Amino acid sequence: MTSDICTLSAIDLARLIRAKDLSARDVVAAHLDQIERINPAVNAIVTLVADQAMARARLADEASSRGEPLGPLHGLPIAHKDLQPTKGIRTTFGSPIFKDFLPAEDSLLVERFRNAGAILVGKTNTPEFGAGSQTFNEVFGSTLNPYDRSKTCGGSSGGAAVALATGMLPIADGTDMGGSLRNPASFCNVVGLRPSPGRVPTWPAATAWSTLSVDGPMGRSVADVALMLSALAGPDARSPIALDAAGSRFAAPLDRDVNGVRIAWWKNLGGVPVDRRVRDAVNEQRPVFESLGCRVDEAEPDFTDFDAVFKTVRALAFVTGVAPRVARHRGLVKDTILWEIDRGEKLTAAEIARAETKRTELYQRMRRFMERYEFFVLPVAQVPPFDVDQPYITEIDGVAMETYIDWMKSCYFISLVGNPAISVPCGFMAEGLPVGLQIVARHRDDWGLLQIAHAFEQASGVSRRWPGP
Numbered sequence: 001m002t003s004d005i006c007t008l009s010a011i012d013l014a015r016l017i018r019a020k021d022l023s024a025r026d027v028v029a030a031h032l033d034q035i036e037r038i039n040p041a042v043n044a045i046v047t048l049v050a051d052q053a054m055a056r057a058r059l060a061d062e063a064s065s066r067g068e069p070l071g072p073l074h075g076l077p078i079a080h081k082d083l084q085p086t087k088g089i090r091t092t093f094g095s096p097i098f099k100d101f102l103p104a105e106d107s108l109l110v111e112r113f114r115n116a117g118a119i120l121v122g123k124t125n126t127p128e129f130g131a132g133s134q135t136f137n138e139v140f141g142s143t144l145n146p147y148d149r150s151k152t153c154g155g156s157s158g159g160a161a162v163a164l165a166t167g168m169l170p171i172a173d174g175t176d177m178g179g180s181l182r183n184p185a186s187f188c189n190v191v192g193l194r195p196s197p198g199r200v201p202t203w204p205a206a207t208a209w210s211t212l213s214v215d216g217p218m219g220r221s222v223a224d225v226a227l228m229l230s231a232l233a234g235p236d237a238r239s240p241i242a243l244d245a246a247g248s249r250f251a252a253p254l255d256r257d258v259n260g261v262r263i264a265w266w267k268n269l270g271g272v273p274v275d276r277r278v279r280d281a282v283n284e285q286r287p288v289f290e291s292l293g294c295r296v297d298e299a300e301p302d303f304t305d306f307d308a309v310f311k312t313v314r315a316l317a318f319v320t321g322v323a324p325r326v327a328r329h330r331g332l333v334k335d336t337i338l339w340e341i342d343r344g345e346k347l348t349a350a351e352i353a354r355a356e357t358k359r360t361e362l363y364q365r366m367r368r369f370m371e372r373y374e375f376f377v378l379p380v381a382q383v384p385p386f387d388v389d390q391p392y393i394t395e396i397d398g399v400a401m402e403t404y405i406d407w408m409k410s411c412y413f414i415s416l417v418g419n420p421a422i423s424v425p426c427g428f429m430a431e432g433l434p435v436g437l438q439i440v441a442r443h444r445d446d447w448g449l450l451q452i453a454h455a456f457e458q459a460s461g462v463s464r465r466w467p468g469p
Contacts, residue, residue: 005030006167007466010224014171017064017075021227024075025058027170028119029054031077035121035168041149043080044162045254046140047090047123053077056119062362065428070267071233072251074117077173081160082123083130084215089120094128094137097329103366108203108236109173109215116231118171129322130175133183133381133408134392135159138334142388145187146467147433151385154187156180160218161188165467170220171228176178176214178314179381179411181372182423185218186380186436189465192218192244192423193225194415196444200232201239206321208240211418212313213352222424222454229446249447254454259293261452262404264369265303266378272409273396274384278401281427281435282379288460289377289421300376307359307414311403313416315344325337336404359416366417378437380406380423410438420446422453 005013005027016022017181032050039045049232060075085091085103087110092098092303114120125135125143135158136402143158146166152160155173161184164172176194185192199442212401217228233247265286290298292440300457318340324343326333383393393407396398401407416419417439427439439456 006034008172024057028057028077038166042144044159045122046125053121071117077082077121078118079122079124089147094126095334099139111410125465126156130156152388158184164190172218179408181216182380185423187385189425189434196240196420198243201236201242203238226450256451260372261294261295263294264299264373264376273399277429284425309355309358309414310412319344363417376440379410380438385433420449424453
């Protein structure tokens with residue numbers, strides 16, 4: 001279903017371009033052809049700038065022929081999530097309010113991809129303002145899961161995940177507040193990394209000090225994700241929480257002897273319901289870690305209060321980040337966003353203070369737990385991909401969900417305390433739908449997280465199955 005070029009890893013493509021065995025024009029043209037063939041059936045890429053991309057590819061080849069220094073992503077095509085401002089290229093945020101918006105400047109993430117040599121070919125679909133882990137909106141419609149087009153691809157970085165899974169892109173980016181990098185990766189059999197807050201600096205941002213939402217990379221392998229992180233990480237004065245460590249360390253080989261590494265294996269997430277098919281698919285991978293020599297114990301932190309605190313902090317984030325943009329257009333915005341804003345605006349100072357102090361307590365609880373274990377393994381999403389016409393999950397195994405995000409607790413519990421986390425393919429259900437496994441590392445140990453994820457990926461071999469035509 002894909003051309004030979006479109007099945008290659010980002011690392012292999014970058015190497016072949018650098019060696020002049022392939023040109024940037026070869027690579028971009030192949031992916032544009034793939035987009036033309038595949039995208040009408042899945043609706044992952046919603047804005048395409050093919051002519052601009054080919055012109056930039058020509059300039060990239062000319063720079064290579066002159067012997068100029070090349071960035072680590074030189075010649076690789078990318079389409080940015082439609083939450084990322086792209087100068088002069090339509091950026092809708094998935095909202096009718098911004099359906100014709102042309103930003104005057106790029107986001108910091110877009111700027112870093114460009115400086116690393118990546119070539120912008122378009123934008124990927126997202127739910128309105130990235131709210132909810134199901135990719136649909138009134139501007140472009142739904143993005144479909146390539147393994148079963150009657151199912152959702154997840155979200156909010158759903159367009160990115162589908163474009164990767166189908167060979168339309170070799171690299172992609174996403175954002176993650178409550179699981180938006182991890183959930184679509186799980187649903188589409190790709191890799192999604194939620195880095196530590198500040199690892200990939202974010203700008204523009206309504207609340208620059210916030211650690212709840214992060215930008216990060218997505219790819220078809222852990223090594224490809226690490227390559228992207230090497231280009232995206234590093235300090236920037238526009239982000240006051242940006243970490244000082246240079247991104248170059250993530251370009252090193254990921255191989256590590258993990259013999260003896262202590263891993264905590266989830267139990268029941270404090271009573272959170274998880275679909276049996278997901279539970280079985282994740283638990284079947286425990287022997288893979290044991291075969292690597294890891295010491296695996298059934299253990300998990302106490303998740304008491306994680307849910308209530310996350311929902312308070314999230315509601316406040318909608319008041320600061322989304323409410324000003326929709327204030328005069330409430331009739332154009334989906335109900336779940338209005339619900340978040342209305343809830344946030346009703347919060348009292350005392351409620352916000354309690355949530356913030358409790359969040360500190362929860363961080364310390366997680367820190368103490370992770371002193372005993374280097375990594376924590378659990379499901380990404382609590383359910384497998386569901387019907388694309390269903391906006392969100394309302395019940396799991398007979399347990400009713402109180403809100404539209406309750407089926408993502410397995411992700412947003414981790415978001416709350418800021419540990420880096422990654423979704424890696426771990427298997428397929430009998431129905432042929434992918435399931436992802438989530439690995440969580442200690443505070444700011446993005447490097448160790450990539451190493452253990454790479455070791456698991458190499459040992460399991462799960463990620464190599466392509467979707468059908």
